[in-house]
Amino acid sequence: MGNILVVEDEDSIREFIVINLKREGFGVIEAATGEEALARLRVNPVDLIILDIMLPGIDGYEVCKRVQEERPGTAIIMLTAKGQDTDKVIGLELGADDYVVKPFNPVELTARVKAVLRRLNRKQRDQKIQIKDVTIDTEKRRVTANGKPLDLTNKEYELFLLLIETGGGVVTREEILNKLWGTNFYGDTKTIDVHIRRLREKLGDDPSCPRYIATVWGVGYRFVMEEDDV
Ligand code: CA
Secondary structure, eight states: OOEEEEEOSOHHHHHHHHHHHHHTTOEEEEESSHHHHHHHHHHSOOSEEEEESOOSSSOHHHHHHHHHHHSTTOEEEEEEETTOHHHHHHHHHTTOSEEEEESOOHHHHHHHHHHHHHHHHHHHHTOEEEETTEEEETTTTEEEETTEEEOOOHHHHHHHHHHHHTTTOOEEHHHHHHHHHOTTOOOOTHHHHHHHHHHHHHHTOOTTSOSSEEEETTTEEEEOOSTTOO
């Protein structure tokens, strides 16, 4: 069914949420502050967090950010105050899955919880990308090629995923820069060549006869889909 962490400093609201979730059969863990929430998250399996924004100490936004870093894949529903539309926007930009506006009724809240968990289950079912002898577990961010696990940095991982997701099409250096470093990055496209070189070394790929990453001269790179299409 799912384990839910409820983070709310107002006791009456927290208890109200907890009672309703328990009634629906969910496992519930409680926290009154952001710090407490992060501590509980480290020792308890949690599928979804109901997270109030206004908290003493670190606020809901900060908790949301840290959850993305420490426990990516955990769903988050933000609790926002009525009339604070910017809260919703910031929350969703920070990676929250949904929001519920206070005051809310328990039927609405549990309906949102169930909808988010359904989406999460669907996402987890296709978390593995398998192409040629490469397997990518997008939830754990683990890559194996030719039966060997690769120890990739974040950027190398994102770069490889981008090439694979493009399905053998050419990815230009500019696209790679924009997607991996953002449009405000003033670096050189040579940065990409360096990352490609390291990625190839880890893959054991020979650029003159590539099995995984082919250079498209003057344009960028592409993933080699078939053994003989280079
Ligand atoms: Ca509060």
